[in-house]
Amino acid sequence: MSNRVVNILVPVISVILGLLVGAIVMLVSGYDPVQGYAALWNGIFGDTYAIGETIRQITPYLLAGLSVAFAFRTGLFNIGVEGQLLVGWFAAAYVGIAFDLPMYIHLPFAIIAAALAGALWAFIPGLLKAKLQVHEVIVTIMMNYIALHTTNALIKVVSDGGDNTGTINATASLKSAFFESITDYSRLHYGIFIALAMVLLMWFLLEKTTTGYELKAVGFNKHASEYAGMNVNKNIILSMVISGAFAGLAGAMEALGTFQYANVKGGFTGIGFDGIAVALLGANTPLGVIFGAVLFGSLKYGALNMPNEAGIPVEIVSIVIAIIIFFVACGYVIRYFLEKANKKKEAK
Amino acid sequence: MSFLDVLYFIIPSAIFYAAPLIFVAIGGVFSERSGVINIGLEGLMVMGAFIGILFNLMFIDTFGAMTPWVSLIAAMVVSGLFSVMHAVASISFRADQTISGVAINMLGVAIALFSVKMIYDKGQTDYIQQRFIRFDIPLLSDIPIIGPMLFKDVYGTSILAIGVAVLAWFVIYKTPFGLRLRAVGEHPMAADTMGVNVTKMRYIAVILSGALAGLGGAVYSQSISGEFSHTTINGQGFMALAAMIFGKWHPLGALGAALFFGFAQALSIVGGQIPYVDQVPTYFLHILPYALTILAVAGFIGKAHAPKASGIPYIKGKR
Numbered sequence: 001m002s003n004r005v006v007n008i009l010v011p012v013i014s015v016i017l018g019l020l021v022g023a024i025v026m027l028v029s030g031y032d033p034v035q036g037y038a039a040l041w042n043g044i045f046g047d048t049y050a051i052g053e054t055i056r057q058i059t060p061y062l063l064a065g066l067s068v069a070f071a072f073r074t075g076l077f078n079i080g081v082e083g084q085l086l087v088g089w090f091a092a093a094y095v096g097i098a099f100d101l102p103m104y105i106h107l108p109f110a111i112i113a114a115a116l117a118g119a120l121w122a123f124i125p126g127l128l129k130a131k132l133q134v135h136e137v138i139v140t141i142m143m144n145y146i147a148l149h150t151t152n153a154l155i156k157v158v159s160d161g162g163d164n165t166g167t168i169n170a171t172a173s174l175k176s177a178f179f180e181s182i183t184d185y186s187r188l189h190y191g192i193f194i195a196l197a198m199v200l201l202m203w204f205l206l207e208k209t210t211t212g213y214e215l216k217a218v219g220f221n222k223h224a225s226e227y228a229g230m231n232v233n234k235n236i237i238l239s240m241v242i243s244g245a246f247a248g249l250a251g252a253m254e255a256l257g258t259f260q261y262a263n264v265k266g267g268f269t270g271i272g273f274d275g276i277a278v279a280l281l282g283a284n285t286p287l288g289v290i291f292g293a294v295l296f297g298s299l300k301y302g303a304l305n306m307p308n309e310a311g312i313p314v315e316i317v318s319i320v321i322a323i324i325i326f327f328v329a330c331g332y333v334i335r336y337f338l339e340k341a342n343k344k345k346e347a348k
Numbered sequence: 349m350s351f352l353d354v355l356y357f358i359i360p361s362a363i364f365y366a367a368p369l370i371f372v373a374i375g376g377v378f379s380e381r382s383g384v385i386n387i388g389l390e391g392l393m394v395m396g397a398f399i400g401i402l403f404n405l406m407f408i409d410t411f412g413a414m415t416p417w418v419s420l421i422a423a424m425v426v427s428g429l430f431s432v433m434h435a436v437a438s439i440s441f442r443a444d445q446t447i448s449g450v451a452i453n454m455l456g457v458a459i460a461l462f463s464v465k466m467i468y469d470k471g472q473t474d475y476i477q478q479r480f481i482r483f484d485i486p487l488l489s490d491i492p493i494i495g496p497m498l499f500k501d502v503y504g505t506s507i508l509a510i511g512v513a514v515l516a517w518f519v520i521y522k523t524p525f526g527l528r529l530r531a532v533g534e535h536p537m538a539a540d541t542m543g544v545n546v547t548k549m550r551y552i553a554v555i556l557s558g559a560l561a562g563l564g565g566a567v568y569s570q571s572i573s574g575e576f577s578h579t580t581i582n583g584q585g586f587m588a589l590a591a592m593i594f595g596k597w598h599p600l601g602a603l604g605a606a607l608f609f610g611f612a613q614a615l616s617i618v619g620g621q622i623p624y625v626d627q628v629p630t631y632f633l634h635i636l637p638y639a640l641t642i643l644a645v646a647g648f649i650g651k652a653h654a655p656k657a658s659g660i661p662y663i664k665g666k667r
Binding site: 029128138152266267313318321323328330332 | 639
């Protein structure tokens with residue numbers, strides 16, 4: 001078995017094991033797994049509305065996944081996607097309500113504001129990592145909470161003490177009348193094209209540019225890169241900033257597409273943390289992120305149908321996703337067994 | 349309100365909010381000192397909070413007034429068992445410890461909420477009847493000034509929290525077990541050469557951290573929230589992680605940091621009733637613990653170093 005096949009087999013086996021564990025959990029708790037997964041299937045593909053909403057859910061997952069994956073390629077673990085997404089969400093919504101501009105200026109302006117806000121939020125951990133060798137995991141976790149409280153406070157300021165910014169101007173909206181008409185008025189919006197364009201951009205950046213080569217080189221071996229004359233610190237900061245920009249865009253998708261507003265939140269959206277799962281399953285490659293986002297976005301949206309149709313709490317899907325992450329993280333063991341099975345075959 | 353009145357008011361509530369953080373932060377100290385990063389503290393704490401409430405509601409008739417205390421033990425056992433998953437992944441299966449911790453966090457919340465919906469058919473549990481109760485410590489509470497500040501209306505769990513922190517300091521710094529624990533976290537190969545079982549030490553440390561996180565969660569849910577829902581813990585585990593780092597991976601440091609974070613939380617909740625403090629927007633009090641932690645790890649508040657081998661799986665025979 002070639003290395004490539006093993007690399008693809010590990011996530012596939014993890015997904016199967018995750019779904020299997022989910023089925024066992026349902027059985028043990030007295031639910032019918034067949035009925036449960038059927039409800040999940042219908043929740044994803046049941047009708048055109050469900051399909052539209054599923055793709056809508058996949059959109060921010062693509063960007064959150066890209067964000068985590070991009071930082072990973074430079075050897076950085078960006079747990080702060082959640083916070084970067086929240087500041088991006090607020091920035092896009094603020095630009096959306098505060099300005100009155102023609103669409104061809106307003107919409108790009110709102111999107112870029114979100115990307116910049118996310119980039120700024122990621123710049124701080126990047127800078128601390130580069131200059132003071134502070135571990136980015138700790139700083140990004142703390143930045144998540146600061147983002148949550150900051151955006152909540154800002155929304156209160158913008159809305160004069162209320163907990164919602166109000167609907168953004170139509171000129172900043174990603175809403176699509178065409179998508180609405182073909183998907184039975186789901187909230188599917190043009191953001192999916194932005195997300196897919198970003199996948200392409202990440203591939204281009206990493207595979208076709210000198211900058212991308214340097215970023216990857218720093219991820220593989222910091223010291224070797226330094227001796228080769230690359231500026232390691234600059235690359236660390238750049239990687240975090242680009243990663244944060246992707247996360248900020250994920251926030252823009254929610255602000256300009258799905259919800260059309262920003263509101264005070266009691267807790268995190270979870271998209272940022274699911275982005276870790278997306279990136280991990282996709283082995284931090286652009287193409288892999290597409291597969292990961294499609295899988296987890298579908299699972300997450302489809303799960304909403306499970307309580308209605310099968311009486312099973314939606315959290316079953318979070319359990320499945322967590323188990324999948326767990327198995328991918330334990331890839332060493334899966335590889336070990338695959339190699340063992342392979343050797344046995346060769347011996348025969 | 350005079351200054352003393354303010355202190356009588358704020359110090360007990362600071363300790364009250366700090367108690368759960370202390371348990372969880374001490375749990376973090378054990379795990380990280382052995383060289384295993386435990387970001388899963390949040391998930392383990394959620395599990396403890398849920399089990400504490402569940403056990404309390406189910407066995408109230410059996411144990412009566414002792415129910416909250418028995419629930420603590422139940423929560424410790426369940427979270428301890430739950431943390432075995434993190435231990436197996438990060439010690440035996442050589443998984444990335446941060447990712448395994450993320451999985452534990454997601455799983456803890458998911459399992460707890462799944463069970464709540466299955467058992468109660470709604471998003472939250474009922475309120476518990478038997479909470480932890482406050483009492484005055486005889487004699488000590490009669491001391492002027494300090495008495496009403498520290499020994500009046502105290503919770504047994506707060507005393508236990510401070511006791512656990514001191515005990516952890518003793519275990520980690522004054523016993524052979526603690527020496528081995530630290531050695532395994534700093535230089536596992538050297539420890540292995542000297543005959544210390546690295547794998548065993550790390551398993552013990554991670555399970556201890558799970559049990560302590562569960563204890564902290566159950567204390568939180570049974571003294572502060574009184575029920576369990578998806579917002580019950582909401583970042584307390586991460587704040588405990590912050591306290592551990594702010595306390596520089598030292599049990600007493602973590603105790604101090606947790607007390608300080610408890611103080612900040614108390615201020616953000618009851619600050620509106622205190623003169624001058626009510627002028628400060630609660631926003632600043634909310635972000636204070638997190639901002640301070642960033643400053644601490646950045647080295648602006650003294651140098652803080654993580655144990656050398658933390659985050660690196662130990663593979664025998666590898667240089």
